[in-house]
Amino acid sequence: ETGVTQTPRHLVMGMTNKKSLKCEQHLGHNAMYWYKQSAKKPLELMFVYSLEERVENNSVPSRFSPECPNSSHLFLHLHTLQPEDSALYLCASSQDLTARLHYGYTFGSGTRLTVV
Amino acid sequence: AQSVTQPDIHITVSEGASLELRCNYSYGATPYLFWYVQSPGQGLQLLLKYFSGDTLVQGIKGFEAEFKRSQSSFNLRKPSVHWSDAAEYFCAVAPSGGGADGLTFGKGTHLIIQP
Numbered sequence: 001e002t003g004v005t006q007t008p009r010h011l012v013m014g015m016t017n018k019k020s021l022k023c024e025q026h027l028g029h030n031a032m033y034w035y036k037q038s039a040k041k042p043l044e045l046m047f048v049y050s051l052e053e054r055v056e057n058n059s060v061p062s063r064f065s066p067e068c069p070n071s072s073h074l075f076l077h078l079h080t081l082q083p084e085d086s087a088l089y090l091c092a093s094s095q096d097l098t099a100r101l102h103y104g105y106t107f108g109s110g111t112r113l114t115v116v
Numbered sequence: 117a118q119s120v121t122q123p124d125i126h127i128t129v130s131e132g133a134s135l136e137l138r139c140n141y142s143y144g145a146t147p148y149l150f151w152y153v154q155s156p157g158q159g160l161q162l163l164l165k166y167f168s169g170d171t172l173v174q175g176i177k178g179f180e181a182e183f184k185r186s187q188s189s190f191n192l193r194k195p196s197v198h199w200s201d202a203a204e205y206f207c208a209v210a211p212s213g214g215g216a217d218g219l220t221f222g223k224g225t226h227l228i229i230q231p
Contacts (some may be wrong), residue, residue, distance in 0.1 A: 002159065015135075033218075043206070043221040046197065076205075090159055100218050101210040104150050107159030 003027045003109035006091050012114045015081060018101050021111045023074040023091030030096045031055075032074040033105065034066060037088040049074060050097050081115045117145040118209045122222035129197050130230045135191040137225050139207030147209040149190040151220065151223055155203045163205075165211075166190060177201070202229045 004025045013019050023032065034046040048056040049068040063085075073092055088094040092105035119142040126181040129135050141147060148167055152160040164175025169184040181192045190207060206228050 002161070004159070006159075035210070040125075040223065042223050045218065048218070084180070092159075097218075100146055100214075102165075104152070104162045104165055104219065105160070105197065107152075109159045112157075 002106050002108065004091055004093055004106050006089075006108035006111050009109065010114075012113045012116060013078065013081065014116055017081075018077070018079040020078065021089055021091075021093075021113075022074040023076075023108055024071055025091075025106070025108075027093060027106060028095075029093035029106070030071055031094045031100065032068060032071075033092045033094075033100075034074070034076050035090040035092060035107075035112045037090055037110070043090070046077075048097070055097065077106060078113075081113075083115050086113055086115045118121055118147055118220050120207050120209050120222035121157065122205075122207055122221055122225050124221070124225045126226045126228065126229040128230060130188070131199055132196050135169045135192075135197045135201070135227070137205050137227070139190045139192065139222060140188050141207075141209045143209060143211065144157055145212055147157055148211055149181075149183060150208040151175065151179070151190075151192050151212075151225065152206040152208060152221075153177075153203050154206065154224075160206060163192070197227075199229045199231070205231065 002008040031050045036044040052068045067075040088110045089109040090110045092101035121140045150165045151163040154160045204224045207222045210219045
């Protein structure tokens with residue numbers, strides 16, 4: 001247990017479904033992130049939140065919609081996904097944006113998403 | 117922008133043998149460097165990091181890494197691997213001057229341990 005909890009661990013959804021991924025951290029961190037991990041590709045940074053404000057949006061399709069209601073919770077809302085969106089989605093946190101450069105991230109275990 | 121190359125997609129090592137995983141980075145100045153490990157079905161766990169100072173850094177689980185500026189490398193080593201070390205290993209770099217993108221990760225090296 002790293003202190004960053006992601007649910008569900010596995011998710012299978014159809015292309016017309018709407019689902020949400022949840023991330024929760026109780027480390028007192030102020031920055032949270034969504035990463036996409038696909039086979040044979042580097043981790044892709046999707047979204048960055050600092051103090052509940054979105055800081056970066058790295059050209060992610062609009063079918064992915066993040067939400068950060070407070071500093072401990074981060075959601076990724078999914079709708080009308082494509083099969084190529086199947087991947088491991090990782091949530092991470094850091095004390096703040098600068099701390100990630102000095103100390104790295106604390107990652108959750110991820111949600112394995114399969115789009116059928 | 118910084119980049120990271122892990123030349124080996126797969127590495128197979130016998131249990132008890134020594135290990136070296138390669139990492140090369142591209143960055144204009146001295147970056148911050150990291151190694152992460154990912155066990156099957158898990159997220160990434162930080163093994164060790166380098167900022168400055170002693171170029172040989174010690175991490176958890178008996179791992180160490182050496183920063184070599186002249187070779188732009190930050191190779192991960194372990195003198196004797198255990199079956200539990202079988203996992204995916206990621207090298208990452210962050211710009212020491214700060215940067216909006218945070219860490220840049222390599223594609224990973226899959227470590228297989230033979231009995």
